[in-house]
Amino acid sequence: MSATPLKSRRVGRTDLEFTELGFGSATLAGMNGVDVKDDTARQLVSAALDAKIGYFDTAPHYGFGRAEHLMGDALRYRTDGVALSTKVGRKLKPVRSDAERTVEHPWTRPFPFEISYDYGYDGIMRSYEDSLQRLGLGAIDVLLVHDIGVQTHGEEGNKQHWADLSNGGYKALDELRSSGAVKAIGLGVNEVPVLMSAFDIGDWDVFLLANRYNLIEQTPLDELFPTAAKRGTSMIAAGPFAAGVLAGTDIWGPANGAYQKAPPHIADKVSKLRAVADAHGIPLGAAALQFCVAPEVVCSVLTGPKSVDELDGVLKWWNTEIPGGFWDALADQQLVAEGTPLPNGRTA
Template identity: 75%
Template sequence: MSATAFKTRRVGRTDLELTELGLGGATLAGMGNTEVPDEQARAVVTAALDAGIGYYDTAPHYGDGRSEHLMGDALRYRQDGVAISTKVGRLLRPVRSEAERTVPRGWTYPFPFEIKYDYTYDGVMRSYEHSLQRLGLGHVEILLVHDIGTKSHGDEGYKKHWADLANGGYRALDELRRNGDVKAIGLGVNEVPILLQSFEIGSWDIFLLANRYNLLEQSPLESLFPTCAKNGTSVIAAGPFAAGILAGTNVWGPDTGQYQAAPPHIIEKVKALQAVCQTHNIPLGAAALQFGVAHPTVVSVLTGPKSPAELDGILKWWNTPIPGGFWDALADQKLVAPGTPLPNGRVA
């Protein structure tokens, strides 16, 4: 697998730069009961390094610690020039057997732990220290507050966790940033409203937003992206394939944040996009992948291949030439929202 000369973009007002294509660690941990053996997971990260990808995201939640462990194994001695993000908000407590689990198991071969939500000052600091130990690394570049919205916790749970973040958790993140322990802080969610609300409690460098900015949805254009630009906050666009349907599956990431079979209106939209792709003789996956970085607020597009072969396919899509007429057709047929920046320089 030959290396690609990936462009980099600066995160907010920091001196940190990310490659425009990143590698996510959820799938590597067996998300949705996907079978990914340990050696295969490590091989994906190694192949991404060999290909020139310089940004890697993981979290304690992914495989109950498994993703951090496996990603750290592959990154440990090749960390120069690489940016890593992990997340806070979930601590892991050990369980001696599957019968002891009080949280439903959502991963293939998870580590013998289960999550406990904690967005307090102490919880954030403990999560950061535990992540370094699981990764086996001396530092990470980005810390993100993970899944703190109402869709994750309900109205009452959200109020408690938000108060914990506002009254202590943010102070921990800001302290780590000011001390130079991390270079950037932000949130990693799939809910736009919580990102807008976050500006009320502090200054954020970057948001990781999943399944909300892709060829099927451009809702962040309305208020989030302008607010981010005003505040010097960058965005990582995770889920460019909308959970898979733009890459050839029938799986879609809806408003619940849970992946499921796509409903009819989404299938019809995908068919319309595929028709334009066929006219211009390009794969839909290539268009979906290259779409996000056309927006100046987006610094990286995050994908989650589960094998070196899938990564190779993503790299081919990334390097597929797409004629400007394709993007013009999307705008002319109103298949993207008005005001959407497109890779050919046009604004829909």
């Protein structure tokens, strides 16, 4: 495993910096039948620290508190030089048994809680305090409003949540930032339109966007990335493998956020991308990972390995030298959108 220091990028106009390669923790809670034991999760976070990864992301939603708890265990005495984000918008309420659960979830080994949504002033303040307790840490660097938008709540359901965020939730976040309790605020979502709407509410330091900027899709370049750059808002590119289809699985994360088997048009594009990668003797996963940090507005690319072996693979891909001719071929074959920044300094 590489221990070479990773480059860092500034977050918005703050003094905070993220390593270009970050660590996401949804998989620590076990997803869709994959069971990650507690000791494995702690070892995985520790291994990421040993590899000099300096940005970690978590959320109350992941395992209903489990991911925060396990990440806090691993980070507790190793926080120097580490930036941590967690999320707000979901509060946790206890359940005595699985029979009491009313919310479907993908977690293999969840804590005995389930979620309720609250994007208002009091809900966000409560969520922040609760996360500190679950993490067992004295500080959180970044708070991200989690999964607000029509994708999660529907058109009608989102109206009230958006009003709560606009009329009180943003005030809570801004107060926490102004007081120095947190260093940055933003949103963490899977859809572009909600981020554009967020600029109408106030000033944000960073947005986490999952599965929407990768070798398959570059739509954020049209409006979101330019607007974010003008507003001083950095972007975190989560899901560089498009839920797995760019890393060797057949699972794809479409715009509606529902992971599914890649449809024919996506599988066909992946085949074309892989053919170019094979012709240049590189793993497609390495190209997918490095592609995401080419835009200057992106401050980190976030992956979610489930084991130390997977983390080793991510680091190997991160350190793979990719010839400039590979990126030239993607542009020449129009496999990425016109105007896409490429890691070799070229624009498609």
